[in-house]
Structure formats: structure tokens, C-alpha cells
Amino acid sequence: MKIEVINKKRKELSGVMEIPDGYPVPEGRQIMESQDYRKGKEFYEERKCIHLDGVNINFFKKSWAHQQEVSVRSDGPYIQMHFELSGGAAYYHHNDTQFTVPTAQGEFSMFYMPQLDGTLIDPPCSNATSLEIELSRAWLLEHIGHSPVTASDFVKGITSSRPTLLGGKSYSITPFISHTINSLRNCPYTGNIQRLYTEGKLLELLALQLQQADTTETMPRRHVLTKQDVERLHFLKEKITADPSKSYTIQELSYLTFMNRTKMQAGFRELFGCTIHQFIVENRMTEAYRLLTDDYSNHWNISEIARRVGYRYYNHFSIAFKKRFGVPPSWFLKK
Structure with missing residues (x-):
């Protein structure tokens, strides 16, 4: 060709x-x-x-x-x-x-x-x-x-x-x-x-x-999203992505978008193909994977990486990481 x-x-x-x-x-x-x-x-x-x-x-x-x-x-x-x-x-x-x-x-x-x-x-x-x-x-x-x-x-x-x-x-x-x-x-x-x-x-x-x-x-479209709604949901997505260590309550996220909880959660899933919780977890896991594979020369320990992606306890982070990638974060240290 x-x-x-x-x-x-x-x-x-x-x-x-x-x-x-x-x-x-x-x-x-x-x-x-x-x-x-x-x-x-x-x-x-x-x-x-x-x-x-x-x-x-x-x-x-x-x-x-x-x-x-x-x-x-x-x-x-x-x-x-x-x-x-x-x-x-x-x-x-x-x-x-x-x-x-x-x-x-x-x-x-x-x-x-x-x-x-x-x-x-x-x-x-x-x-x-x-x-x-x-x-x-x-x-x-x-x-x-x-x-x-x-x-x-x-x-x-x-x-x-x-x-x-x-x-x-x-x-x-x-x-x-x-x-x-x-x-x-x-x-x-x-x-x-x-x-x-x-x-x-x-x-x-x-x-x-x-x-x-x-x-x-x-997906059934139960909520009509206005242009302003779409802009606010994109702002919310960018806000979550920018700081994986930050934890939000659903109420706080609702305030950020000026939308009620039901419309915000349904609109986010309709617009981005996943729930807000799924997006937060995946964003944290992606950042943790990057830190472990790209930036480990900074010699952070696993607990520090866990804190940087929003987990207070190492064991909670380790369980989530293994569920997502099939291996615990300590596997990267062994390599």
C-alpha cells in the first residue's frame, strides 16, 4: 500500500x-x-x-x-x-x-x-x-x-x-x-x-x-447534561487527577460541581464510562505504578508511595495494588 x-x-x-x-x-x-x-x-x-x-x-x-x-x-x-x-x-x-x-x-x-x-x-x-x-x-x-x-x-x-x-x-x-x-x-x-x-x-x-x-x-440516559454540567464534570475529573493523595467525600465533590449527588454520579459515569470511585482508585493505582517503575531512584519506601497516592495504611494500599496488577508493590523492589 x-x-x-x-x-x-x-x-x-x-x-x-x-x-x-x-x-x-x-x-x-x-x-x-x-x-x-x-x-x-x-x-x-x-x-x-x-x-x-x-x-x-x-x-x-x-x-x-x-x-x-x-x-x-x-x-x-x-x-x-x-x-x-x-x-x-x-x-x-x-x-x-x-x-x-x-x-x-x-x-x-x-x-x-x-x-x-x-x-x-x-x-x-x-x-x-x-x-x-x-x-x-x-x-x-x-x-x-x-x-x-x-x-x-x-x-x-x-x-x-x-x-x-x-x-x-x-x-x-x-x-x-x-x-x-x-x-x-x-x-x-x-x-x-x-x-x-x-x-x-x-x-x-x-x-x-x-x-x-x-x-x-x-447506557440509559436518565439525566440530561447541559454544556455547563459537562464543563463542571471535566473540571472534577481534572481536580481528582491532579492530586491522587487528596481524599474527597461525595458531598465535597457535589459542592465542586454545583450538582446534586445523584446527577453528578450518573453524569460522571455517562461522560467517562466509569464511576467516580473507580476513577479515583484507577488514578491512584496508575500514579503508584509510575512511581514504582519510573521514579524509584528517589528511594521512597512503599509506605511513602502509599501516602502519595492517598492511602493512610500500607496494607490497604498493598491489597488494592495487588488486586489491580496481580503483584504486590514490594515485587518491584525485588526486581
């Missing part, structure tokens, strides 16, 4: 990529990794690529001084899981103005195009991070199955060769999805074990996306 990228304002960012159909790895290889970067006076982009049979995984970090608009075309089908972790992007199809793929910060989308033929827009940003996973048709159809309903509709779009966006929209990146992405990027293994681990995380990520999309589609 040939993919052509045309940037009229920056010719150095234009180019043509020749990609073997189905994204196969070279014979004798199980998994491949590479890193590259591009930079200029007003832009910087770095990419980490992980390639296994049928899948290309691309982690990006970008800085753009100005909005980027590029035309993209392909001569073959294209499937992508797209995650905007701290940026934003949008794809507009030339031949079907009704088909767009806007993905805001903190959202993911999954789409299929019989052929790419549209405009990709990246807004100005500084150190924005995103993940793009390119899938072969064979790999996706082998693993996605035909249920739930949202997945079945997506498969029908692929098999009938029409542009298709999972669920017809983008969805919020839940803490569970965020943690799986971090695990995918920071695989501790090499060789065949790395391939097995990476494939497992890809399947986990696919399952979480399908579950998130299907839950959103089937």
Missing part, C-alpha cells in the same frame, strides 16, 4: 510511504522497534514505532507553532486506533463531507477507510502526545468478532468497504485504557516474550475500546 502525505506549506513534511499489504514483519523477525524524529524552526516531532505481524504501533510527541493541514491519500484500505493523550486532531474525508473523525484531547476513535483521501488537521501544540495503531484488515477481523452490537456495525462497514467510525463518534480515554497504553509503551521484556506481552496488551486495548463504546451506546 502507498500512503502519500502532502503539506503545501512545509514541503519537508511531505512524502510517500510504501507499506507492504497486511503490515507483515520480515521473515525471521517477531517484533521490531525503531525511533526517529523530525525538527525545524517551528516544529518538532518524535516517534517510537513498534511493529509486529499485522500491526504498526506509533507513539508520537509533537510541538507545532501553527496549525498543520496535510492532505493524505492511500491506494488501499486503512484501519487505525487513534488516541489523543494530550493533544488533538481531526480527519476530514474529501469525498464524503459527512464523514469526519474529530478526536479531542483525552479521547480515542477507531476508524476504517477503503482508501484515505482527505485532510488531517493538527492544532498548535506543545509536547502533545498521541498513539496511532495501524491494523491490517485480517488482524482486526480475526480478533474483533461480531459482538457487541457496536463491534458488529463496525465489522459490517469494513466488509462492505464503506468509511466507518466505531460507534459513529469519539470516546473518552478511561483510566483503564490509559494504563494499558502506558504498559504497551513501557514493555519490560524482549524477544518472543515482548511479542506475546505486546499482543496481549493490544487485545486488552481492543476489548476496552469495544466495552467503552458499547457501554456508552447502551
Whole structure:
């Protein structure tokens, strides 16, 4: 397959990529990794690529001084899981103005195009991070199955060769999805074990996306959320994320959103795909995992890490951590 990228304002960012159909790895290889970067006076982009049979995984970090608009075309089908972790992007199809793929910060989308033929827009940003996973048709159809309903509709779009966006929209990146992405990027293994681990995380990520999309589609909407309600719930989410050590009562959270408890809890679940309690616990576990794996050079002990993520007692933290990750936090010290 040939993919052509045309940037009229920056010719150095234009180019043509020749990609073997189905994204196969070279014979004798199980998994491949590479890193590259591009930079200029007003832009910087770095990419980490992980390639296994049928899948290309691309982690990006970008800085753009100005909005980027590029035309993209392909001569073959294209499937992508797209995650905007701290940026934003949008794809507009030339031949079907009704088909767009806007993905805001903190959202993911999954789409299929019989052929790419549209405009990709990246807004100005500084150190924005995103993940793009390119899938072969064979790999996706082998693993996605035909249920739930949202997945079945997506498969029908692929098999009938029409542009298709999972669920017809983008969805919020839940803490569970965020943690799986971090695990995918920071695989501790090499060789065949790395391939097995990476494939497992890809399947986990696919399952979480399908579950998130299907839950959103089937969840009864008992409370109408106004624009102000949505803004207040996003503020609440950011408040919780910013300080995992902080504990809140439901009443305090209700005051922060100027909403009653029932509407706040139902609205949060409807908007973000999990309960407030689930989000708090997952946010704490994600931060604890980061401290144990990335920053342990600071020589904090486990009790200190427990306090930093909101637990007064080590044993409560250890139980929650083992329930989430399958091993106690002390396992990282043994390594």
C-alpha cells in the first residue's frame, strides 16, 4: 500500500510511504522497534514505532507553532486506533463531507477507510502526545468478532468497504485504557516474550475500546447534561487527577460541581464510562505504578508511595495494588 502525505506549506513534511499489504514483519523477525524524529524552526516531532505481524504501533510527541493541514491519500484500505493523550486532531474525508473523525484531547476513535483521501488537521501544540495503531484488515477481523452490537456495525462497514467510525463518534480515554497504553509503551521484556506481552496488551486495548463504546451506546440516559454540567464534570475529573493523595467525600465533590449527588454520579459515569470511585482508585493505582517503575531512584519506601497516592495504611494500599496488577508493590523492589 502507498500512503502519500502532502503539506503545501512545509514541503519537508511531505512524502510517500510504501507499506507492504497486511503490515507483515520480515521473515525471521517477531517484533521490531525503531525511533526517529523530525525538527525545524517551528516544529518538532518524535516517534517510537513498534511493529509486529499485522500491526504498526506509533507513539508520537509533537510541538507545532501553527496549525498543520496535510492532505493524505492511500491506494488501499486503512484501519487505525487513534488516541489523543494530550493533544488533538481531526480527519476530514474529501469525498464524503459527512464523514469526519474529530478526536479531542483525552479521547480515542477507531476508524476504517477503503482508501484515505482527505485532510488531517493538527492544532498548535506543545509536547502533545498521541498513539496511532495501524491494523491490517485480517488482524482486526480475526480478533474483533461480531459482538457487541457496536463491534458488529463496525465489522459490517469494513466488509462492505464503506468509511466507518466505531460507534459513529469519539470516546473518552478511561483510566483503564490509559494504563494499558502506558504498559504497551513501557514493555519490560524482549524477544518472543515482548511479542506475546505486546499482543496481549493490544487485545486488552481492543476489548476496552469495544466495552467503552458499547457501554456508552447502551447506557440509559436518565439525566440530561447541559454544556455547563459537562464543563463542571471535566473540571472534577481534572481536580481528582491532579492530586491522587487528596481524599474527597461525595458531598465535597457535589459542592465542586454545583450538582446534586445523584446527577453528578450518573453524569460522571455517562461522560467517562466509569464511576467516580473507580476513577479515583484507577488514578491512584496508575500514579503508584509510575512511581514504582519510573521514579524509584528517589528511594521512597512503599509506605511513602502509599501516602502519595492517598492511602493512610500500607496494607490497604498493598491489597488494592495487588488486586489491580496481580503483584504486590514490594515485587518491584525485588526486581
